[in-house]
Amino acid sequence: MSSSILKATNVSKIYELEGVEVKAxxxxxxxxxxxxxxAIVGPSGSGKSTLMHLIGALDTxxxxxxxxxxxxxxxANEKELAKIRNxxxxxxFQQFNLLSKTPAWQxxxxxxxxxxxxxxxxxENLCKQMLEKVGLADKLYNHPNQLxxxxxxxxxxxxxxxxxxxxxxxxxxxxxxxxxxGKEILQMFKDLNKKEGxxxxxxxxxxxxxxxxxxxxxxxxxxxxxxx
Amino acid sequence: MIVFxxxxxxxxxxxxxxxxxxxxxxxxxxxxVASVILLISIGSGLQSYVTNQFENLGSNxxxxxxxxxxxxxxxxxxxxxxxxxxKRIGFPVKDVSPSISAVTxxxxxxxxxxxxxxxxxxxxxxxxxxxxAEGRLLNNEDVSKNARVALIGPKVEEALFGKLSAVGKSIMxxxxxxKVVGVFESKGGGSGGIGRSVDEQVMIPITTAQKQFNQxxxxxxxxxxxxxxxxxxxxxxxxxxxLKIHKKDEFSIMGMEDLLKTINSILSVITAGLGxxxxxxxxxxxxxxxxxxxxxxxxxxxxxxxxxxxGARPSDILIQFLIESVVVSVIxxxxxxxxAMLGSMIISQFFTxxxxxxxxxxxxxxxxxxxxxxxxxxxxxxxxxxxxxxxxYE
Numbered sequence: 079m080s081s082s083i084l085k086a087t088n089v090s091k092i093y094e095l096e097g098v099e100v101k102a103x104x105x106x107x108x109x110x111x112x113x114x115x116x117a118i119v120g121p122s123g124s125g126k127s128t129l130m131h132l133i134g135a136l137d138t139x140x141x142x143x144x145x146x147x148x149x150x151x152x153x154a155n156e157k158e159l160a161k162i163r164n165x166x167x168x169x170x171f172q173q174f175n176l177l178s179k180t181p182a183w184q185x186x187x188x189x190x191x192x193x194x195x196x197x198x199x200x201x202e203n204l205c206k207q208m209l210e211k212v213g214l215a216d217k218l219y220n221h222p223n224q225l226x227x228x229x230x231x232x233x234x235x236x237x238x239x240x241x242x243x244x245x246x247x248x249x250x251x252x253x254x255x256x257x258x259x260g261k262e263i264l265q266m267f268k269d270l271n272k273k274e275g276x277x278x279x280x281x282x283x284x285x286x287x288x289x290x291x292x293x294x295x296x297x298x299x300x301x302x303x304x305x306x
Numbered sequence: 307m308i309v310f311x312x313x314x315x316x317x318x319x320x321x322x323x324x325x326x327x328x329x330x331x332x333x334x335x336x337x338x339v340a341s342v343i344l345l346i347s348i349g350s351g352l353q354s355y356v357t358n359q360f361e362n363l364g365s366n367x368x369x370x371x372x373x374x375x376x377x378x379x380x381x382x383x384x385x386x387x388x389x390x391x392x393k394r395i396g397f398p399v400k401d402v403s404p405s406i407s408a409v410t411x412x413x414x415x416x417x418x419x420x421x422x423x424x425x426x427x428x429x430x431x432x433x434x435x436x437x438x439a440e441g442r443l444l445n446n447e448d449v450s451k452n453a454r455v456a457l458i459g460p461k462v463e464e465a466l467f468g469k470l471s472a473v474g475k476s477i478m479x480x481x482x483x484x485k486v487v488g489v490f491e492s493k494g495g496g497s498g499g500i501g502r503s504v505d506e507q508v509m510i511p512i513t514t515a516q517k518q519f520n521q522x523x524x525x526x527x528x529x530x531x532x533x534x535x536x537x538x539x540x541x542x543x544x545x546x547x548x549l550k551i552h553k554k555d556e557f558s559i560m561g562m563e564d565l566l567k568t569i570n571s572i573l574s575v576i577t578a579g580l581g582x583x584x585x586x587x588x589x590x591x592x593x594x595x596x597x598x599x600x601x602x603x604x605x606x607x608x609x610x611x612x613x614x615x616x617g618a619r620p621s622d623i624l625i626q627f628l629i630e631s632v633v634v635s636v637i638x639x640x641x642x643x644x645x646a647m648l649g650s651m652i653i654s655q656f657f658t659x660x661x662x663x664x665x666x667x668x669x670x671x672x673x674x675x676x677x678x679x680x681x682x683x684x685x686x687x688x689x690x691x692x693x694x695x696x697x698x699y700e
Binding site (some may be wrong): 131134136137156157160161163164165169171175177179188189191192193198237241 | 311312323608609612613614616617618619620621622693694697
């Protein structure tokens with residue numbers, strides 16, 4: 079059995095909203111292994127977004143422990159969380175979230191800048207290689223608004239991969255794409271998982287999409303359930 | 307580890323993207339910095355002008371005046387015996403000369419003007435380093451003969467005679483006729499609001515003046531000292547001698563240095579005041595930066611969220627926005643300095659103005675400081691944004 083890359087133990091997240099306690103996650107236990115392709119699935123309001131934020135080190139749990147590739151995020155401060163997001167997690171968003179006035183390769187470059195890689199040539203070369211890998215060798219200097227939705231999502235995937243993170247965390251990655259392009263992007267994730275052994279966690283409300291993953295973690299009302 | 311170069315680049319690109327906005331924001335700083343430097347330069351120009359004028363008049367002079375300068379109590383107490391008394395002191399007194407002055411009407415043909423008419427003896431004219439531009443200066447013969455002769459300033463000649471020479475012509479002082487024997491060389495200095503220039507004076511022999519104005523007393527006694535270093539010593543000696551025949555409040559002794567010091571300290575306060583008023587505009591410029599930076603941070607909330615998700619630490623975001631505001635204020639400050647120098651060059655055509663290095667450093671330092679202070683609040687807001695909320699921002 080391969081080693082655990084994400085381990086959540088008794089994780090709860092409780093918000094206070096206008097004086098009322100909202101239990102977004104209750105006692106979650108997860109164990110995701112190196113090289114798995116997991117779908118976290120649940121209807122809106124189930125708590126899956128909250129769980130994604132915790133896995134992505136964008137937030138810390140109220141109680142319980144989350145360990146990402148050996149790093150405990152439960153007790154991390156802002157600076158340490160930033161480092162974990164930079165090194166351990168590669169985000170892919172539904173709306174791509176590219177900087178619209180910045181060329182493709184410089185969008186991919188951002189995580190390298192924050193990781194402190196000082197050589198500009200080195201960064202530029204890495205970004206070019208990565209964009210070639212996602213099939214955008216001829217779009218290096220294009221701005222996102224000159225690219226199709228599928229191409230933009232590929233730039234985002236290249237950006238997610240650039241720091242060689244432990245986890246690719248994709249939030250509804252096909253949600254803004256037509257079904258054909260959506261399938262291509264999904265195939266890309268499958269390839270990354272199979273050929274490179276990358277750990278992929280996909281968050282979605284789409285049950286058919288979730289079926290494509292090796293394993294599904296179903297969330298309902300803040301708890302992991304066997305079936306809806 | 308922060309990659310500074312990239313952050314600088316990001317800041318510049320973002321400023322270039324909003325050119326009009328950046329220029330308008332800079333304008334506040336440009337105007338602020340330019341006005342601080344200009345007003346200070348006018349103030350220090352004035353100071354060096356005054357100092358110059360005083361030095362032209364001879365800085366190793368001491369004036370003995372009637373009455374008590376501090377209380378403003380004046381009386382007609384200085385007479386010929388005082389001059390003799392001071393002359394008798396010897397070293398360090400080099401020369402002594404009484405003077406009278408009054409502002410009165412001076413006429414030539416149809417033109418009538420008011421001028422300061424001063425009366426000296428030959429020694430007095432020499433003490434103040436007057437040199438003849440035309441004709442001659444006043445001499446002891448004029449004084450002993452009570453001659454009705456006048457030595458006039460170049461500006462008086464220009465005003466009364468136009469381009470013609472005044473020498474040999476007759477002018478009317480009050481209702482008496484005087485022959486112009488000479489015009490002295492310009493002592494320089496502008497006219498226009500600040501004081502009366504020496505060049506606008508009419509000089510007549512002291513004895514003639516006593517008759518003309520019907521007084522046997524003097525308005526002042528000028529004492530020339532052998533050297534600047536002896537001034538304090540001379541003051542003490544003169545005071546001691548004067549106290550033999552006068553009460554303490556019947557005379558005052560004043561060195562040029564004292565006068566200069568007093569005037570300069572007044573001018574320094576005025577300069578600082580002018581600079582302070584201009585600094586308010588710099589402050590307003592700073593508030594302009596803060597305002598626009600808040601707008602920028604709000605506009606780019608989503609970008610900030612994304613950068614944080616990709617691993618930017620709060621300090622990276624803080625520096626990115628801080629650099630933006632510092633770049634605006636430093637570029638604005640530099641342009642302001644250039645404008646101030648151009649402005650000072652134009653002003654110095656009409657008025658004294660002197661751009662000092664200290665005023666440049668002050669304005670530049672202040673504008674960078676303002677960039678940091680007013681940039682830090684919006685930048686801190688950006689740095690503290692919650693990445694989850696920021697990413698959701700539309």
